[in-house]
Amino acid sequence: MEESLIAVTILWSFLFIYSMLGSLDFGAGFWAMIYGKNDRTNAAIIANRFLSPTWEVTNVFLVLLVVALFSFFPFAASMLGTLLLVPMGLGLLLLTIRTTFMVFANYANKFKDVFRITSGITGLLIPALLVSILPITLGGFVEFNNGYPQLLYGKILSSPTTYMHIAFGLSTELFLSALFLTDYAREAKDDSAFRTYRMHAIWLGPLTLVIAVLTIVTMPTEASWLVENVRGNLYGFGMSILLFAIGYSLLFFKQRNGLVGYSRAAVIFVILQYGFAIYAYGSAHLPYLVYPDLTVQDGFTNPAMFYQLLIAYAIGLSILVPAFFLFWRLFLKDQRYLEQK
């Protein structure tokens, strides 16, 4: 494989990881807000128990994504920096409010509700805003003004595809987090939370799939190059739909011990579903970072830098894997943590 292709694959994998973690994170915050005052289910408690130790790690993955983008593709900086300044700036604003208020809520009981609601709502909007960046790269929204790229805000804001992307971001966030929390609640042996989240996962799943298909179908004419590529790569998307069907139906099967739904397996299949879809989308997007002005090859750094970065990743990961293992044991597996009152 060419070096720039390896780089973009790594970058895309980080995007995949962050889109999963971010959906869980922001979605869990949203559910915690919705059920914060509801005494009939422990849904909020379960969501917060997941969120408290994990949000920091999730946040680092966002930073990792940005740093990897500009380290691997420095020549993309001037184009992307200009195009993304306002959308990313607003995203950062929301993210900051979300993060700080979520933590503040734990330390000021009297004002808990204000903080919770603000952070829940801002959190809900973040993935929507981040996903709305994708259409910018599809072409047609950028104009050159004496050599400098400018984003055509009016066109973006009036384009249906932007709103389809936003809807897709929202439903994905809610679906993935509901599904994951279904499983987390089962691990914590909390029946009320389990039923709440399973119910949400059941209606959100098909909705998300429909929105995803509609998003691709309603792509504007400027993005016809992408749609062409998607047609040539239907295998990935087909697999994705198949995996969804399996994962989704696993929610309904009865286990031998009488419990309904294989939640763990369902989570794994749905993650695979997204994996196939995201990589298929990514390969359809090649060779462009921003169509038609910037290709992966144009943006790429020099090989010397690239290989040192790879070595740094290898060393860094080998240190981190044991730490993550401990982390997983303590917060996602340890019954003393999961079932505490």
Added chain:
Amino acid sequence: MDTVVLARALFGSTLGFHIIYATIGVGVPVMIIIAECMHLITKDKHYAIMAKRWTKGFAILLAVSIASGTIVGVMLSLLFPGFMEIVGQVIALPFQIEIFAFLIEAVFMSIYLYAADRLPSWLRLVSIISVAVGATASAVLITDAHAWMNTPAGFEMNDAGKIINVNPWEAFFNPSFVVTAIHVTVSAYMTVAFLIASIGAIRLLQKNLTKEERVYHRKSLTIAIYLGAIMSLATAVNGHETAQMLHEYNPRKLAGAEGLFETTKYAPLSIGGYTSREEEEVKFAIEVPYALSFLAGDRFDTEVKGLKEYPEELWPPLYIHTLFNVMVGIGTMLIGLSFLAIALKWIRRKPLPNWILALFVAGGPLALIAIEAGWCFSCIGRQPYTIVNVLKTTEAATQSTNVGLLFVLFVSLYVLLLFASVFILRFYFKRHPVHPEFNEKEVQS
């Protein structure tokens, strides 16, 4: 205002905001380690309470430091694409490795916060040490990028302005990396020590404390004063080396710092005053003869370059003289204060008198001001370059419109968060005073 100025203003205020919380994030874990170790050694419950309460405060401020750090990281790429283009080719390593430091800190911070009661005490100590290592490593790594901007290395630029012959590790170990990293680290430890001393002093000046509370706060004050004394001395000694590094690699900045116009041997050190461009001298300053030459090269006859060696458009803003003075002045005062307190303790063998406590109340905020002044000195003193002699700031900055809007939004956000974080800290510790904890059987985490 034009876009470049706005971009600089936005980025500078973002960093100025981040550094407050970041410095605390680097220093507090070290204080917690000390308290945990004291607890292990003395079995004195007070130290466990201390560690726990510092951790709570840390957790609140960490949220702001992470959020603001995320802003800085993303903003750097968005506002200075010209700079990032070179960063990605030459000095991407520290940025990338820093991510791993963040991850280590984040993972172990969660473990320390939410799993402490399920861990044996050695593993708890390992977690908080990992937090401290992660935080300090992230400061060192980001400082590496900053040091490289001052003393770029590890690449060549051909006539067409293309970057060739990149050597990432040579860039990583650029000439000013080690001194600068030490300066940043020890000054952060020092600042947090003085901040903790401020809090202890405020409490001890209150009249209505119980006896045990008084004992408790004296213990925390003592730790803080000793650490503050050691670290402030280290900061000054290493600051001296930093100044010599400037003399060797960045004489223009040193000349700006000292308001020196003519290249001279036996150069005097000007303390205070302001630099006048018209009269080409520092007005109203106290001059210490030969001191600058000695500072720069350990000899009185060292030749120190003056601003006039360079065309005027390459001069840094002349007010960096004041920024430099503020940093050095505060550093000197705080060394004096902490050693005075230690001397008084040893001689009088009694608790510190109120007047010195009152001085310590000011110590923490002063140290933070020194940090701000030092960074602004370093970044503004680098102007008009972003990467010294390689890239001008005007070439580094974005051409995007709308920076003004973001500036207003973000600065309002920082003001809001500044107030909110202080408010939450006060609220929490008012609701959770220390004295009930003395009677609890076990210190809960």
